[in-house]
Amino acid sequence: MKVLVMNCGSSSLKYQLIDMENESVLAKGICERIGADGSVLTHKPTGKDKYVVEQAMPDHGVAVQLVLDALQDKEHGVIESADEITAIGHRVLHAGTIYSDATLVTEDVKKVVRDCFDLGPLHNPANLIGIEACEKAMPGKPNVAVFDTAFGMNIPKKAAMYAIPYEYYEKYSIRRYGFHGTSHMFVSGETVKLLGKEDAKVIVCHIGNGASISASIGGKCVDTSMGLTPLEGLVMGTRSGDVDPAVLQFICNHEDISVDEMLNILNKKSGLLGISGVSSDFRDVRQAAVDGNERAQLAMDTYKYRVAKYIGSYTAAMNGVDAITFTAGVGENAPDLRKDICDYLGYLGVELDEEKNENVHGETTVISTPESKVKVIVLPTNEELAIARETAKLV
Numbered sequence: 001m002k003v004l005v006m007n008c009g010s011s012s013l014k015y016q017l018i019d020m021e022n023e024s025v026l027a028k029g030i031c032e033r034i035g036a037d038g039s040v041l042t043h044k045p046t047g048k049d050k051y052v053v054e055q056a057m058p059d060h061g062v063a064v065q066l067v068l069d070a071l072q073d074k075e076h077g078v079i080e081s082a083d084e085i086t087a088i089g090h091r092v093l094h095a096g097t098i099y100s101d102a103t104l105v106t107e108d109v110k111k112v113v114r115d116c117f118d119l120g121p122l123h124n125p126a127n128l129i130g131i132e133a134c135e136k137a138m139p140g141k142p143n144v145a146v147f148d149t150a151f152g153m154n155i156p157k158k159a160a161m162y163a164i165p166y167e168y169y170e171k172y173s174i175r176r177y178g179f180h181g182t183s184h185m186f187v188s189g190e191t192v193k194l195l196g197k198e199d200a201k202v203i204v205c206h207i208g209n210g211a212s213i214s215a216s217i218g219g220k221c222v223d224t225s226m227g228l229t230p231l232e233g234l235v236m237g238t239r240s241g242d243v244d245p246a247v248l249q250f251i252c253n254h255e256d257i258s259v260d261e262m263l264n265i266l267n268k269k270s271g272l273l274g275i276s277g278v279s280s281d282f283r284d285v286r287q288a289a290v291d292g293n294e295r296a297q298l299a300m301d302t303y304k305y306r307v308a309k310y311i312g313s314y315t316a317a318m319n320g321v322d323a324i325t326f327t328a329g330v331g332e333n334a335p336d337l338r339k340d341i342c343d344y345l346g347y348l349g350v351e352l353d354e355e356k357n358e359n360v361h362g363e364t365t366v367i368s369t370p371e372s373k374v375k376v377i378v379l380p381t382n383e384e385l386a387i388a389r390e391t392a393k394l395v
């Protein structure tokens with residue numbers, strides 16, 4: 001069975017075609033800068049050369065078609081026709097309380113995804129376009145939605161509640177949901193296996209463009225940093241993370257802008273980009289800081305400090321921690337960030353093996369010393385494999 005996984009983000013589409021017989025990746029790739037100038041598809045067929053297509057991608061529909069073309073390309077492809085694909089698994093951000101477990105896509109599922117556009121403005125529209133483009137290009141094939149909320153949905157109610165009038169929870173299901181669930185579930189599960197301790201207390205730091213942190217005991221989530229939407233929590237590439245809600249009112253009044261405009265600013269113009277004024281990309285901001293840009297340095301400091309604070313609070317939430325695992329684009333690849341965060345954690349008995357840490361870029365490795373009271377681990381996330389497994393289960 002060959003499963004195609006589509007992970008449609010706000011401006012990108014990551015994909016993998018996986019042969020589920022042995023979970024081998026036949027091809028994977030990414031379309032970047034969708035909807036902007038300079039769109040590019042980078043296609044990596046296993047055992048063949050990388051294939052780069054620079055072509056305008058005004059929306060995710062165009063990107064999906066380019067991916068299907070690349071997969072079937074005479075020279076760079078890995079299948080003769082789309083008929084070889086059994087099912088398509090999609091990462092879907094938000095379906096409120098209606099859906100959180102993986103489900104076959106139906107008209108009703110699509111309606112719920114559409115109804116939740118305002119809860120996932122950067123992701124849900126792209127997710128739906130991805131699903132509809134696959135339905136159109138491969139009529140009759142099963143599409144499966146795997147929700148980013150699955151892992152965080154079952155946190156204890158005391159962690160899920162906002163302390164606002166209860167009627168909003170009852171009327172609108174205003175609560176904390178948490179996202180990046182597929183990643184947190186995968187990485188915390190792998191961490192538990194690596195530790196060989198079934199009831200391990202694990203903190204996973206998923207630090208990519210979007211960033212979030214979770215606390216889990218024995219692979220079961222007990223708290224997670226994103227909330228009703230993926231805006232809460234850590235400082236991210238373009239998202240603010242936690243802010244005092246009164247900041248919104250103050251800026252709206254003084255700048256004469258609407259709440260919608262303000263939320264757009266918090267989602268797309270804040271975070272690393274907002275503080276540094278340089279870029280939303282960790283590598284660019286880090287370079288600017290090294291070159292002496294003070295705001296870039298402040299952005300870096302704020303970004304890492306927020307992670308360290310959450311680690312402290314999640315250690316308290318679990319009354320201890322056995323392992324802290326770093327994952328996603330930044331977490332897997334930035335030794336300097338891992339070191340600076342661990343520098344805050346001496347009180348927990350965290351001892352980093354600095355030489356090991358320096359040399360780890362995306363391979364599963366314990367980077368703490370044998371004496372460290374808490375294991376610090378780098379473990380690459382694999383949202384696509386986890387989505388493919390859920391998809392295979394359902395078809």
Ligand SMILES: Nc1ncnc2c1ncn2[C@@H]1O[C@H](COP(=O)(O)OP(=O)(O)O)[C@@H](O)[C@H]1O
Pocket residue numbers: 009012207208209210237280281282283284328329330333334
């Ligand atoms: N080698 C690297 N070193 C440091 N940061 C990196 C590296 N590769 C990617 N990143 C950072 O990872 C982030 C993207 O992470 P990713 O998990 O792909 O995000 P998303 O899935 O949200 O698009 C960017 O900020 C990028 O700068």
Ligand SMILES: CC(=O)OP(=O)(O)O
Pocket residue numbers: 009010093148179180208209210211230
């Ligand atoms: C939920 C979320 O922030 O996802 P991403 O990191 O893909 O933007």
Ligand SMILES: [Mg+2]
Pocket residue numbers: 208209210
């Ligand atoms: Mg991601």
